[in-house]
Amino acid sequence: MKITQAIKEGKQPFKIISGENHDLKEPLVLVFGNRYLLEDDNLFIEIKKLFPNGHIVLGSTAGEIIDDTVLEGGVSLTAIEFEKCHFSVKRKNVSEIDNELLLGQTLFNEFSKENLKHIFLVSEGSSINGSALIEGFEGVRINNIGLSGGLCGDDDRFERTLASYNENAKEGEVIAIGFYGESLEITSANYGGWTPFGPERIITKSENNILYELDGQPALDLYKKYLGEKAKELPTSALLYPLSVRVNEDDEPLVRTILTIDDTSNTMTLAGDVPEGARVQLMMSTVDDIVDGASIAAQYAMNGRENKPELAILVSCVGRKLVMDQRTEEEVEEVISVIGTDTAVTGFYSYGEMAPFAGKDACRLHNQTMTLTLFSE
Structure with a gap:
């Protein structure tokens, strides 16, 4: 070579x-x-x-x-x-x-x-x-x-x-x-090297890689609540707090980054699928x-x-x-x-x-x- x-x-x-x-x-x-x-x-x-x-x-x-x-x-x-x-x-x-x-x-x-x-x-x-x-x-x-x-x-x-x-x-x-x-x-x-934190929530409405609801609540509203002041910097600030997604109990959790947000429809588009019924948590990490x-x-x-x-x-x-x-x-x-x-x-x-x-x-x-x-x- x-x-x-x-x-x-x-x-x-x-x-x-x-x-x-x-x-x-x-x-x-x-x-x-x-x-x-x-x-x-x-x-x-x-x-x-x-x-x-x-x-x-x-x-x-x-x-x-x-x-x-x-x-x-x-x-x-x-x-x-x-x-x-x-x-x-x-x-x-x-x-x-x-x-x-x-x-x-x-x-x-x-x-x-x-x-x-x-x-x-x-x-x-x-x-x-x-x-x-x-x-x-x-x-x-x-x-x-x-x-x-x-x-x-x-x-x-x-x-x-x-x-x-x-x-x-x-x-x-x-x-x-x-x-x-x-x-x-x-x-x-x-x-990866990222650690889940906060409550685990269930995806109650999604379509392919578009996330609508967590625990029956608008997903974007809930996510903004957790981000606090950093919500003003979305979608960039979402890179610091991705989602851990576990589809089945025995599966390795997948990490999903938010690519775009839509304030009108109150949705988040992620880099990959987020199926209904999956459990999600916020994640964070250090250098x-x-x-x-x-x-x-x-x-x-x-x-x-x-x-x-x-x-x-x-x-x-x-x-x-x-x-x-x-x-x-x-x-x-x-x-x-x-x-x-x-x-x-x-x-x-x-x-x-x-x-x-x-x-x-x-x-x-x-x-x-x-x-x-x-x-x-």
Whole structure:
């Protein structure tokens, strides 16, 4: 595996930070960046000049992870040439298939299944129901094929997210990257570090990822009551107080972040499904808890690996970044201390993370977690 990494800050050209050169043969080029920079059509032209034979995947973020650094308002680039394995990229837009479950099924069925080891998703993040998208993949996925990824971000603005494959970034795109090869080893895991508090309440009215009522009361009114003065800062302040959602008593609780609120209908739209009958609690965290959670996620991803990872794609939640503020890089540094300093690290802060729970096969949508996908040939 040959890897070249570069960063771009503002209008400056890309600066190579690792890798002797960018003369790679048909590399996978992962580009994660600030939404405003991705809106500039010249960005894709610049990347295409650097890697004319590259398969270029772009995604907007709430912060870019590269090596042990978290960029603010920049662009990170990681170009990977696989020497023993190969990959395939598929894409769909929500305007083509206005049903996330069917979109997921359709995308998965476009891949050849022979020697397919893993699919990594870079998805629209501002309006899509991420759990329904995953459910579409899970409905047709074969058990020995892994699935992970993330929903694109837009800092804490929640205005629009962008993604693309081999074209200028645009809204509504879902990009799926399939990885093939006998020698390819890919593992993924996630962990949060958030603690529930306050009374447990029951979802009495919801529709997919729209939450209407808790215990028969308007959910948004109740949530604002708990937030107090911070309610004026919604939806951004909701990132500091996500919801723990437990569908069944024996299931692991899922964390759900609020994407948008509607004062007129008194509803909240979350990043994934919130089914009626599920029990919910508010959650909170500290910087130290989040850093410890990142370490646990890395340990889970390393468990049972036969080879040291050569590449790590990290997807962490924008809510974690808001809590950590100036200490954000600490969770990335903690991950590197576990997976090793020889591993090339890339990734982004997201509106939702995709990975299985530890020891489980099925992929789930998470919020407020650190998610890792580790690769080696």
